Structures are given as C-alpha cells and as structure tokens.
Amino acid sequence: MRVAAIRAGAALALALAAPAMASTPGAPGALPPEGTRDAENAQRGFIATLTDPVIRNAAGKPVWNLDAYAFVHGAAPGTVNPSLWRHMTHLKHHGLFAVAPGVWQVRGFDVSNMTVIRGASGWIIIDPLTSVEAAKAALDLVNRELGARPVSAVLYSHSHGDHFGGVRGVVGEADVAAGRAAIIAPAGFMEEATSENVMAGGAMQRRAAYQFGTGLAPGATGQMGSGIGKGLSAGTLSLIPPTDTIAATGDTRVIDGVALEFQIVSGTEAPAEFNVLIKPAKTFLAAEIATCSLHNILTPRGAKVRDARAWAHYLDEAALRYAPQADTVISSHCWPVFGKEEGTAWLSAQRDIYRWLHDQTVRRMNRGETMDEIAEALEAGPPKVNAREWATRGYYGTISHNAKAIYQFYLGWYDAVPANLHPHPPEVRARKLVEALGGADRTLALGEAAMAAGDYRWASDLLQSLVFAAPDNAAAKAALARSYTAQGHAAESAIWRNQFLSAASDLMRGRPQSSASQSNDMIAAIATQELLDSAATLFAPERAGKRGYSIAIDLTDKRETAMIEVGEDVMIGRVGALPAAPAATLRGPRRALLALLFVRMPVDTVAQMPGVTIEGDKAMLQALIDNLDPMPHGFDIVLP
Incomplete structure (x- = not known):
C-alpha cells in the first residue's frame, strides 16, 4: 500500500495522536514537479456553472452538490495525503467548458464528464453521466449558455453506469423510437451492461459504497472524491438500448453532419468500450483508457479482470494513430490535454x-513470485514515468492492487501453496488464530503495539481477525477503526482512502441502511435471455418445494415466447421455446414477468395487472417465486 506520501507523519499525529508511518515510494520528495499544466487545463475554457449548486430530484431531495469540495484550497491538512489534496484542487472545478471548436464538456456534475458536440441540427452527447437528474441539469446549462437545441444523438463510450445512466435526462425514448435521436454504443454493450449492473449488481453496489465512499461526507477527515472525479450522483439510473453499435477500429459515422471515427478498446477499462475522434474539431476522446490517474486493472468494487497488455497496445495505437490528428485529447473523466505533442x-x-505493470508482473510471476510479493516489489520500485507525470500516479488504481489483478488475469487466485488451496473460511480461521495468539486480550495488545510502532498493515491484520472472531468486542472494533482511519488519511489513492474510512465508519457506527436497488429501467431494457439468466442467480435450491416442472411465458408486448424449467438445483430460462406440458402459462406484457421475478409480487396480484392472464396451476408459479431470493440490499464487510 502506498501509505506514505504524507508530511512527517502530520496526518496521523493530528488525526489520531499516533506515530507516523514509515516513508515509502510516493512520499512528497518523490512527486513530479508541479508545473502549471494541470491547473491551467482544469480551468481552461470555463464558461459558466449553475447558480444553485444543489441538484435535486423530482421530490426535492438533493442528489448532487457541485460545491461539496469547495473546502479544498490552500495547504493540505494533516488528515489528507498532500498528493491527493493537490489532485482534488483540480478535480473540484465544475461547469461548462469549451475544449475545441464545436466541442464542450460539462465537468463536475457527477463522477464522469458529459461531452457535447454541436451537430447540424442538435446536440450530440457523449456519456450522459450517472443519473437522470444530473444529466438534465448539465444539458439545461448547455442550452442556457449555448442556445437551446434538441439532442440528435447520444453515444455511450462504454458499459459502466456513469456513462449511460443519465440518458433519460437528455433524450426521451419516444424521440429515439421515432428516429429523431440515435443511441450509439460499442458492440456487446447491452450484454456487458447487464453482466455488471444486473447479474452481479447486488454485490457490486455494496462494494462500490466502500470504493466511492458513498456513506462518507466530503471533508478533510472524510471522502476526498474518487481519484478520477468527485463522488457518484445519487439520482435515477436509466437506460435506453442502442440503436446502432460500433464493432471495429476505423469504423466511421456521420452523425448530424459531424464525422466521427471510432477506436474499439474493449477489454481494457470496460469489456465493451470505444474512443472517438471528432474529426472536424480535431479532438480525440480517450473515453476512460486514459485519465488523470492510473486506472484499475481490477476495481476494488469488483468487475471482470481487464487485460493490461491490450490496454497498453490500445494506448500505443491512440498515441500513434489518433493523437497526431488531434489538437486536444479529452476523456470521460478529469480535464483535457491541449496540443498535439502534449496529447x-x-x-x-x-x-x-x-x-510496465504488465511486463514486470509477468516477469516476476514466471520467476515464482506470488501476487503479494510482486505487488510489494513493484510498489517499492515504481517506473521513472511516475517521477515526471502526475497522470500515471495512483489516485484511482494503484500499482499494488493492479499488479495483483494482472497475476489473477493469468493465474487466478491460487498461489500454488497448498495451505492456501483449502483454508478455513474467515470467521473460523479468525477464531483459531486468536486462540493461537493467546486469546482476545493478547491479540488486542499485539494490534495496539503494532499501531504504536507505525505498522498499521499488521495491526489491521491482527485486529480484523479479532473482530471476526469476537464481533461484540468493542475495544477491538475501536482499535481496528483507528488503524483503518490512519491508513485512509495517509492513502494517495482516493478509493483506498474511501475503503479504509468506510470500514472505520461501519465499525463505529454500524452499517448504514442501504437504499440501493436495481434500476427498474436497467432491468426493463435488457434482453429477455439476460433477464432470465439474472433471475436464475436468485434461485435458492435449498428451500423446500416442488421441482421438475416448467412455466410457459408469452410476452405479448415483445412478441416473444420463453420458458422457465425448474430442476432440482437450477432454474433454466430459454427464449424462443415453449414447454410441451407447462404447469402454468404467464401471458402478458414483460413488466408482469419483471414483477414476478424481481419484485416477487404475489401471483394473484400480478394476475390483476392489465393485459395479464395466467393459465394452469397458479400455485406452481407461486412456488417458483417463493424459491427466489429477494433483490440484495447490502451486507456486512468488516463484520462477520
């Protein structure tokens, strides 16, 4: 962990009255020279921002505060890594910015940027932020300052929610259906958006709360953004499926009179992703393969492991093929870079x-080093580029967890040591470890001693085991919270800070009640096969109930037929097929199927919905619904 980058231990002395941690690579003396490029680029082209900084939903509830990071100015306090503080002084800016002739960005309205291109008749929007409310506020600002125009096209650069979730804030589905607005995405977009946001959505939402610090208030002792932007807006996630997809690098489209060329970079930051050369404006959008920070090969919230070698190849292609055609390089996070040579x-x-991350991880991996050994070695000897370029530093991704991700990409989680092949689960192991150390009091004393010596990593290891073994031990939880707080305040990575401080908050205040839920719009937009596969992940075979029957489904609004086969241990959905002898048949619009599978609405209630008929044995259909888990709404992480 890059825990130093901290001035003579001031962070820990002020926050915790505890000794400072030892210096490691990334301390202030190793930082690149400041220069003025980032400070200038982050504010260059500013036009205007909102007078009222608070963006609210239809009920009047705040979903975003543009000024949440206005406190970031002057010298870094002792509770924030100076490098991260400096970074946030640039990320905090918000408003509408001109970046090239006919191209603007709205920045600071969410964790991501909205790019706006002037077409012949309307606006072309790239990446409409995370929420409907934030996207609408951004477009309202554009129309106010540049003149009102309709939206002629929306481009999703990739399959992450902060790059499509606000789409209904800028365009209506009726305009898309009527052909007045196009929705363009990389090939495979819908499958990957489903996989991440629905299939594994429950776990990712909970883990993302740690990564983005959604339960933490911005402040010198709290959340300091995400490393590539501020936090995540808390509004409504929406989705309108693409009307056109891009499959290959070099593919072109003329959209509302504007010539665009695409670079496919799928398998890097997202499984489905493209970059865009805006030809008339000589502007290259690097989407999210290049931002103001080292990115993640595997995000702490969880995702499919990314291909670092392919990532480097695509960046090489971008530098050689597209940067020479561009006077400006922009991205879907952070600020632009101006000038061909600079870009x-x-x-x-x-x-x-x-x-470097890929090659050195693989080199050491082939020498027999484990992921932990590799991460430690690479972190201790970062590449020379880190001494001259701020954008390669670990404000978001880090050398440490990226090296481990590359190891996992090739070899998986197992390090070939048999003791790690089948260890006890965490709670059992924790109890045995605490007993072996001499009991709870001795383990607590060892953890406190490790903190006093400045070894917070070892302290956390010991104390987390004690908390897992004795979750009601208040002294252990308090000590572990202090250890996590110390590491959070020292971290250069904003998302490492968020995870440490979120864990400390959970230990001392309890897990916050989760209001997170799956987006109904997202679920409604995905393909029916993906929907059935997602519902199958809710099937609980251990529950009592009848097995070995099928349900027929006739989706009248989609003109689709499907079936669900309930076996002993699995639930299998098939689109385009019907069982020969179904136990029951559901006929009606797809929202009825959604109500059954994801809301777990009683069958008798669904039967009363307009256009719905249920034939056969309703009790068998209800038995299926009773065997599905409810949609997940959070779980403990640092407590068993």
Whole structure:
C-alpha cells in the first residue's frame, strides 16, 4: 500500500495522536514537479456553472452538490495525503467548458464528464453521466449558455453506469423510437451492461459504497472524491438500448453532419468500450483508457479482470494513430490535454505505466513470485514515468492492487501453496488464530503495539481477525477503526482512502441502511435471455418445494415466447421455446414477468395487472417465486 506520501507523519499525529508511518515510494520528495499544466487545463475554457449548486430530484431531495469540495484550497491538512489534496484542487472545478471548436464538456456534475458536440441540427452527447437528474441539469446549462437545441444523438463510450445512466435526462425514448435521436454504443454493450449492473449488481453496489465512499461526507477527515472525479450522483439510473453499435477500429459515422471515427478498446477499462475522434474539431476522446490517474486493472468494487497488455497496445495505437490528428485529447473523466505533442506524450506516458505493470508482473510471476510479493516489489520500485507525470500516479488504481489483478488475469487466485488451496473460511480461521495468539486480550495488545510502532498493515491484520472472531468486542472494533482511519488519511489513492474510512465508519457506527436497488429501467431494457439468466442467480435450491416442472411465458408486448424449467438445483430460462406440458402459462406484457421475478409480487396480484392472464396451476408459479431470493440490499464487510 502506498501509505506514505504524507508530511512527517502530520496526518496521523493530528488525526489520531499516533506515530507516523514509515516513508515509502510516493512520499512528497518523490512527486513530479508541479508545473502549471494541470491547473491551467482544469480551468481552461470555463464558461459558466449553475447558480444553485444543489441538484435535486423530482421530490426535492438533493442528489448532487457541485460545491461539496469547495473546502479544498490552500495547504493540505494533516488528515489528507498532500498528493491527493493537490489532485482534488483540480478535480473540484465544475461547469461548462469549451475544449475545441464545436466541442464542450460539462465537468463536475457527477463522477464522469458529459461531452457535447454541436451537430447540424442538435446536440450530440457523449456519456450522459450517472443519473437522470444530473444529466438534465448539465444539458439545461448547455442550452442556457449555448442556445437551446434538441439532442440528435447520444453515444455511450462504454458499459459502466456513469456513462449511460443519465440518458433519460437528455433524450426521451419516444424521440429515439421515432428516429429523431440515435443511441450509439460499442458492440456487446447491452450484454456487458447487464453482466455488471444486473447479474452481479447486488454485490457490486455494496462494494462500490466502500470504493466511492458513498456513506462518507466530503471533508478533510472524510471522502476526498474518487481519484478520477468527485463522488457518484445519487439520482435515477436509466437506460435506453442502442440503436446502432460500433464493432471495429476505423469504423466511421456521420452523425448530424459531424464525422466521427471510432477506436474499439474493449477489454481494457470496460469489456465493451470505444474512443472517438471528432474529426472536424480535431479532438480525440480517450473515453476512460486514459485519465488523470492510473486506472484499475481490477476495481476494488469488483468487475471482470481487464487485460493490461491490450490496454497498453490500445494506448500505443491512440498515441500513434489518433493523437497526431488531434489538437486536444479529452476523456470521460478529469480535464483535457491541449496540443498535439502534449496529447501524444500524455497518452504515451500512460501506455508505459500499463506496459510496465504488465511486463514486470509477468516477469516476476514466471520467476515464482506470488501476487503479494510482486505487488510489494513493484510498489517499492515504481517506473521513472511516475517521477515526471502526475497522470500515471495512483489516485484511482494503484500499482499494488493492479499488479495483483494482472497475476489473477493469468493465474487466478491460487498461489500454488497448498495451505492456501483449502483454508478455513474467515470467521473460523479468525477464531483459531486468536486462540493461537493467546486469546482476545493478547491479540488486542499485539494490534495496539503494532499501531504504536507505525505498522498499521499488521495491526489491521491482527485486529480484523479479532473482530471476526469476537464481533461484540468493542475495544477491538475501536482499535481496528483507528488503524483503518490512519491508513485512509495517509492513502494517495482516493478509493483506498474511501475503503479504509468506510470500514472505520461501519465499525463505529454500524452499517448504514442501504437504499440501493436495481434500476427498474436497467432491468426493463435488457434482453429477455439476460433477464432470465439474472433471475436464475436468485434461485435458492435449498428451500423446500416442488421441482421438475416448467412455466410457459408469452410476452405479448415483445412478441416473444420463453420458458422457465425448474430442476432440482437450477432454474433454466430459454427464449424462443415453449414447454410441451407447462404447469402454468404467464401471458402478458414483460413488466408482469419483471414483477414476478424481481419484485416477487404475489401471483394473484400480478394476475390483476392489465393485459395479464395466467393459465394452469397458479400455485406452481407461486412456488417458483417463493424459491427466489429477494433483490440484495447490502451486507456486512468488516463484520462477520
């Protein structure tokens, strides 16, 4: 962990009256020279922002505060890594910015940027933020300052929610259906958006709360953004499926009179992703393969492991093929880079950090080093590019967890040591470890001693085991919270800070009640096969109930037929097929199927919905619904 980058232990002394941690690579003396490029680029082209900084939903509830990070100015306090503080002084800016002739960005209205291109008749929007409310506020600002125009097209650069979730805030589905607005995405977009946001949505939402610090208030002792932006807006996630997809690098489209060329970079930051060369404006959108920070090969919230080697190749292609055609390089997070030479150098520097991470991890992996050993070695000897380029530093991803992700990409979780092949689960192991150490009091004393010596990593290891073994031990929880707080205040990575501080908050205040839920709009937009596969992940075979029957489904609004086969241990859905002798048949619009599978609405209630008929044995259909888990709404992480 990059825990130093902290001035003579001031963070820990002020926050915890505890000794400072030992210095490691990334301390202030090793930081690149400041220069003025980032400060200038982050504010260049500013036009205007909202007078009222609070964006609210239809009920009047705040979903975003543009000024939440206005406190970031002057020297870094002792509770924030100075490098991260400096980074946030640039990320905090918000409003409408001109970046090239006919191209603007709205920045600071969410964790991501909205890029706006002037077409012949309307606006072309790239990445409409995370929420409907934030996207609408951003477009209202654009129309106010640049003149009102309809939206002629929306482009989703990739399959993450902060790049499509606000779409209904900028365009209506009726305009898309009527052909007045196009929705363009990379090939495979819907499958990957489903996989991440629905299939594994429950676990990712809970883990994302740690990664983005959604339960923490912004402040010098709290959340300091995400490393590539501020926090996540808390509004409504929406989705309108693409009307056109891009499959290959070099593919072009003329959209509302504007010529665009695409670079497919799928398998890097997202499984489905493209970059865009806006030809008339000589502007290259690097989407999210290049930002103001080292990114994640595997995000702490969880995702499919990304291909660092392919990432480096795509950055090389961008630097050689697209940067020479661009006077400006922009991304879907952070601020632009202006100038051909500057843009080429910026992309090349980021290419080099991913190439170094990949090659050095694989080199050491093939020498027999484990992921932990590799991460420690690479962190202790970062590449020379880190001494001259701020954008390769670990404000979001880190050398440590990225090296482990590359190891996992090739070899998986197992390090080939048989003791790690089948260990006890965490709670059992914790109890045995605490007993072996001499009991709870001695383990607590050892943890406190480790903190006093400045070894917070070992302290957390010991104390987390004690908390898992004795979750009611208040002294253990308090000590572990202090250890996590110390590491959070020292972290250069904003998302490491968020995870440590979120854990400390859970220990001392309890897990916050989760209001997170799956987006109904997202679920409604996905393909029926993906829907049935997602519902199958809710099937609980251990529950009592009848097995070995089938349900027929006739979706009248989609003109689709499907079936669900309930076996002993699995539930299998098939689209385009009907069982020969179904136990029951559901006929009606797809919202009825959604109500059954995801809301677990009683069958008799669904039967009363307009256009719905249920034939056969309703009790068998209800038996299926009773064997599905409710949609997940959070779980403990640092407590058993």
